Amino acid sequence: MAELRALVAVKRVIDFAVKIRVKPDKTGVVTDGVKHSMNPFCEIAVEEAVRLKEKKLVKEIIAVSCGPVQCQETIRTALAMGADRGIHVEVPAAEAERMGPLQVARVLAKLAEREKVDLVLLGKQAIDDDCNQTGQMTAGLLDWPQGTFASQVTLEGDKLKVEREIDGGLETLRLKLPAVVTADLRLNEPRYATLPNIMKAKKKKVEVIKAGDLGVDMSSKLTVVSVEDPPQRVAGVKVENTEDLVAKLKEIGRI
Amino acid sequence: MNGYGLFLRRAAAARACRALVAFTASRRPLRTSPQSRAFAKELCLGKIEKNGVFPFPEVSQEELNEINQLVKPVEKFFMEEVDSRKIDQEGKIPNDTLEKLRSLGLFGMQIPEEYGGLGLSHTMYARLGEAISLDGSITVTLAAHQAIGLKGIILVGTEEQKTRYLPRLASGEHIAAFCLTEPNSGSDAASIQTRAVLSEDKKHYILNGSKIWISNGGLASVFTVFARTKVADANGSAKDKITAFIVERDFGGVTNGKPEDKLGIRGSNTCEVHFEDTKVPVENVLGEVGGGFKLAMNILNSGRFSMGSLSAAMIKKLIEMTAEYACTRKQFNRKLSEFGLIQEKFALMAQKAYVMESMAYLTAGMLDQPGLLDCSVEAAIVKVFSSEGVWQCVSEALQILGGSGYMKDQPYERMLRDARILLIFEGTNEILRLFIALAGLQHAGRILTTRMNELKRGSVRVIMETVGQRLRDSLGQTVDMGLTGQLGLVHPSLEDSATKLEQNVYYFGRTVEALLSRFGKSIVDEQLVLKRVANILINMYGMVAVLSRASRSVRIGLRDHDHEVLLANMFCVEAYFQNLFSLSQLDKDAPENLDHQTKKIAQQILEKRAYICAHPLDRMS
Numbered sequence: 001m002a003e004l005r006a007l008v009a010v011k012r013v014i015d016f017a018v019k020i021r022v023k024p025d026k027t028g029v030v031t032d033g034v035k036h037s038m039n040p041f042c043e044i045a046v047e048e049a050v051r052l053k054e055k056k057l058v059k060e061i062i063a064v065s066c067g068p069v070q071c072q073e074t075i076r077t078a079l080a081m082g083a084d085r086g087i088h089v090e091v092p093a094a095e096a097e098r099m100g101p102l103q104v105a106r107v108l109a110k111l112a113e114r115e116k117v118d119l120v121l122l123g124k125q126a127i128d129d130d131c132n133q134t135g136q137m138t139a140g141l142l143d144w145p146q147g148t149f150a151s152q153v154t155l156e157g158d159k160l161k162v163e164r165e166i167d168g169g170l171e172t173l174r175l176k177l178p179a180v181v182t183a184d185l186r187l188n189e190p191r192y193a194t195l196p197n198i199m200k201a202k203k204k205k206v207e208v209i210k211a212g213d214l215g216v217d218m219s220s221k222l223t224v225v226s227v228e229d230p231p232q233r234v235a236g237v238k239v240e241n242t243e244d245l246v247a248k249l250k251e252i253g254r255i
Numbered sequence: 256m257n258g259y260g261l262f263l264r265r266a267a268a269a270r271a272c273r274a275l276v277a278f279t280a281s282r283r284p285l286r287t288s289p290q291s292r293a294f295a296k297e298l299c300l301g302k303i304e305k306n307g308v309f310p311f312p313e314v315s316q317e318e319l320n321e322i323n324q325l326v327k328p329v330e331k332f333f334m335e336e337v338d339s340r341k342i343d344q345e346g347k348i349p350n351d352t353l354e355k356l357r358s359l360g361l362f363g364m365q366i367p368e369e370y371g372g373l374g375l376s377h378t379m380y381a382r383l384g385e386a387i388s389l390d391g392s393i394t395v396t397l398a399a400h401q402a403i404g405l406k407g408i409i410l411v412g413t414e415e416q417k418t419r420y421l422p423r424l425a426s427g428e429h430i431a432a433f434c435l436t437e438p439n440s441g442s443d444a445a446s447i448q449t450r451a452v453l454s455e456d457k458k459h460y461i462l463n464g465s466k467i468w469i470s471n472g473g474l475a476s477v478f479t480v481f482a483r484t485k486v487a488d489a490n491g492s493a494k495d496k497i498t499a500f501i502v503e504r505d506f507g508g509v510t511n512g513k514p515e516d517k518l519g520i521r522g523s524n525t526c527e528v529h530f531e532d533t534k535v536p537v538e539n540v541l542g543e544v545g546g547g548f549k550l551a552m553n554i555l556n557s558g559r560f561s562m563g564s565l566s567a568a569m570i571k572k573l574i575e576m577t578a579e580y581a582c583t584r585k586q587f588n589r590k591l592s593e594f595g596l597i598q599e600k601f602a603l604m605a606q607k608a609y610v611m612e613s614m615a616y617l618t619a620g621m622l623d624q625p626g627l628l629d630c631s632v633e634a635a636i637v638k639v640f641s642s643e644g645v646w647q648c649v650s651e652a653l654q655i656l657g658g659s660g661y662m663k664d665q666p667y668e669r670m671l672r673d674a675r676i677l678l679i680f681e682g683t684n685e686i687l688r689l690f691i692a693l694a695g696l697q698h699a700g701r702i703l704t705t706r707m708n709e710l711k712r713g714s715v716r717v718i719m720e721t722v723g724q725r726l727r728d729s730l731g732q733t734v735d736m737g738l739t740g741q742l743g744l745v746h747p748s749l750e751d752s753a754t755k756l757e758q759n760v761y762y763f764g765r766t767v768e769a770l771l772s773r774f775g776k777s778i779v780d781e782q783l784v785l786k787r788v789a790n791i792l793i794n795m796y797g798m799v800a801v802l803s804r805a806s807r808s809v810r811i812g813l814r815d816h817d818h819e820v821l822l823a824n825m826f827c828v829e830a831y832f833q834n835l836f837s838l839s840q841l842d843k844d845a846p847e848n849l850d851h852q853t854k855k856i857a858q859q860i861l862e863k864r865a866y867i868c869a870h871p872l873d874r875m876s
Contacts, residue, residue, distance in 0.1 A: 033814055192328040195360035195373055
C-alpha cells in the first residue's frame with residue numbers, strides 16, 4: 001500500500017499578525033526585520049501530508065520551497081511537522097521578488113517529475129499575494145488532474161476522493177493519481193512543531209539547488225508598477241430619509 | 256537641580272584629591288585566581304574586568320536559526336491557545352494546556368538531550384523564556400519545575416539518579432517542586448527545621464517537617480527537599496547540617512494543603528507540603544550529606560538570570576499594547592502620543608527593556624562559556640534590576656491607559672499583580688542587595704588585605720604604587736581603563752558614557768577601600784550602606800552591558816543601532832549621576848546621608864508599634 005510519495009510546496013510569507021507597511025518608494029512592502037512564517041494554507045497542506053503518512057498511505061514526504069536562503073527556515077518547520085526531507089530551490093532575493101505563480105509552478109512540475117511523486121500538495125493561495133494560481137498551473141503543466149479548495153482528502157485504491165468547498169456548497173471529485181491538491185481552511189488543523197521534533201528535524205536532509213539546474217525558465221512577463229496603501233476610509237454620512245439619500249447620492253455623482 | 260548638580264560635581268572633585276588613609280589600590284591586576292574572574296566583584300576594586308563583558312556575546316548563525324525556530328511554535332501557542340484571563344480567574348491552568356506544554360517539550364528545556372530533554376544553553380533558555388513570559392502563571396509553573404525543582408539532579412545528581420528521574424521529568428509526566436521555605440524560615444534559609452534521621456538499618460532517612468509556599472506543591476510527584484541531618488565532623492563530633500533529598504510522593508507520608516489564594520500568578524499552584532515519617536532511601540541523597548545549603552544557593556543562583564529576558568519581553572509587549580492606544584486616543588484635540596508626560600513613559604519602558612535584555616544576555620553568554628564561571632553576583636543583579644524595572648513599567652503602562660487600565664477587562668491589572676511576586680521570590684530583593692554588596696566587598700577585602708600585608712612588609716613595589724596613586728589622586732588626573740580611545744573597546748559614539756563609567760568605577764573602588772577601613776567586619780550589619788553599594792554595582796553592570804551591546808550593534812551594523820546608542824547613552828548618564836549621589840552618601844559624615852535619622856525614626860515608631868505624632872488637630876488642653 002504505502003508506495004505513494006508526496007511533494008508539498010511551502011511558502012515563506014509575512015506573518016498574518018503583522019501590520020503591513022508599504023515602502024516609501026512604493027516598490028513593495030517592508031520586509032526587513034519583519035516577522036515571517038509559513039503560509040497558513042501551506043501549513044494545512046503539510047499537516048495533511050503528515051496525516052496521510054501516519055495512516056501509512058504515503059511513504060515519503062518531500063517539502064520544497066523557492067526563494068532566498070531564509071526559505072530554509074520554512075522548510076525546517078515542515079520537517080519538524082513530519083516531512084522526511086527538503087529541497088530548497090535557491091532564488092536570490094531580488095529575483096525572488098519578481099517570482100510569481102507561473103515560475104513556481106514550472107519548478108514544482110519539474111521537481112514532481114524528477115522525484116517521481118504521486119501527489120503534489122499546496123495551500124490554495126498565499127496570504128501575501130492571494131494569487132490562487134500555483135496549484136492550478138502546476139497541474140496544467142504536468143497535465144495531471146487537480147482537486148483545489150480541498151476540505152477533505154481520502155485515498156480509495158489508486159484514486160483520490162477530494163471534497164471541495166465551492167461557492168454553491170461542497171463538490172466531490174474522484175481523481176486518478178498522480179494528482180495535484182490544494183488545501184483550504186477546513187481541511188485540517190495543523191499541529192504545532194514541538195520543540196523535540198524541531199531538534200530531531202535538524203538531522204533531516206535539505207538539498208539546495210538552483211532553478212537553472214532544473215532547466216526552468218524563471219523569466220516573467222509581469223512587472224510591478226507600484227504598491228500603494230488602500231485609500232484611507234472616510235467617515236460616512238447619516239441621512240434622515242429616502243429623499244435625502246437620493247439627493248446625497250446624486251450630489252456625489254453616484255446616480 | 257542646577258545647584259545640586261554643581262554640588263555633586265564639586266564633591267566628586269574633592270574626593271579625587273582626598274588622600275586616603277592606610278590602604279592603597281594598585282592599578283596592575285593581581286592575578287591570584289584563574290583568568291576569567293567574575294566581573295561584578297572586580298568592580299569593587301575599581302577595575303573593569305573587560306574579558307568577560309567585551310565583546311558582547313554572540314551565537315553562531317546556525318544557533319540563531321535554531322533558537323528562532325524553537326521560539327515560533329511557542330509564541331504561536333501562547334498567542335492562540337492560552338487564555339491568561341481565564342487562568343487568572345479560575346486560579347488554575349487547564350489540563351489540556353498543560354498537555355500541550357508537555358508535548359511542546361517545555362518541561363525539559365534545560366535537561367540534557369541524553370535524558371530526553373532539549374539540552375538548551377543558557378542563552379537559548381533565556382530566549383525561549385521571552386516567548387513563555389506571555390503568561391505569568393505558566394512561566395512560574397515551568398520555572399518552579401525545571402529552574403529549581405529538578406535543577407539539583409542535573410547539577411549534582413549521580414548517573415543513577417539522573418537516569419531514574421530526568422526522562423519522565425523532561426516529558427512532563429512527572430512535575431518537580433523545590434521545597435526549602437518553612438513557616439519560620441524564609442530569607443533565613445539556613446534555619447530550617449525539617450529533619451531527616453537515618454534509620455536503624457542505615458537504609459533510609461525518616462523525613463519529618465512542613466514546607467510552605469511551595470510552587471507546584473500540589474502537582475508535583477518529585478520533590479527536592481532540604482532537611483537537617485546529623486553529620487559526623489572530621490573530629491567525630493556530630494553537627495547539624497542541611498542535606499538535600501530527592502523525595503517521591505510515592506514514598507508515603509507526603510501530603511499537601513489547599514492551593515493558596517494569591518494576589519498574582521493565580522494559575523500557579525502554591526501550597527503547603529507536609530512530610531510525616533516519609534521514608535527516603537539513602538540513594539536519594541542529592542549531592543553530599545551536609546552540602547544541602549550550598550546546593551540550594553547554587554540552584555537558586557543558576558535560574559535567576561532568565562528573569563531579565565522574561566521581564567524585557569513583558570515590557571516589549573506592553574510598549575506595543577500601550578503605543579496602539581497612545582497613538583489613537585485623543586484628548587484636548589491632540590493624540591496622547593504628543594504629550595511629554597506620556598512620551599516619558601515610553602522612553603522609560605524602552606530604556607528599561609534595553610538594559611534588562613543587555614544584562615540578561617550578557618550574563619547568559621558568560622554562563623555559556625566553557626569552564627566554571629561564578630556569575631552568582633551578576634545573576635542577582637539581573638534579578639533585582641529586572642523585577643523592580645518591570646514592576647515600575649507595568650504600573651506606568653497601566654497609567655497610560657488611565658481609567659481603562661484599572662479595569663479587569665484589560666490585561667494590565669493582571670500583569671501588575673503577576674509582576675509583584677518577582678521582587679519577593681527567588682530571594683527577596685533586600686537579601687539579594689546584601690548578597691551583591693557583600694560578595695563584592697568580601698572579594699575586595701581579601702585582595703586589599705593581601706596588599707596591606709605587603710605594604711606592612713615593606714614591599715618596594717607596593718610602596719611605589721601607593722605613592723604614585725596618591726600623586727595621581729591629588730593631581731586629579733583623568734581615569735582611563737581602556738574603554739575609550741584608539742584601542743578602546745567601546746564605539747566612539749558611546750565614548751562619553753564609557754568615560755562616565757570609568758570614573759564611577761574608579762571612585763567606587765576608592766570608596767570601597769574607605770568603607771572597609773571605616774567599618775571593617777561590622778559592615779555586614781550596615782544594611783543601608785550595603786544597599787547603596789549594591790545599587791551602584793547594579794547600575795554599573797547595566798552600564799557595561801548596554802555599552803558592550805550597543806558597541807557591537809554599531810560595529811556590525813544591526814538595524815536601528817542609532818536608537819540603541821541613544822538608549823545606551825541615556826541610561827549611562829542617568830546611572831552616572833545616581834551613582835555619584837550614592838557615592839557621596841557613602842562618604843564619612845556626608846550631609847546627604849540620612850541613615851542616622853532613618854534609624855532613629857524607625858526605632859521610635861517600632862517601640863510604640865504605631866505612628867507616634869500627635870494629631871495635627873490636637874491642642875494642649
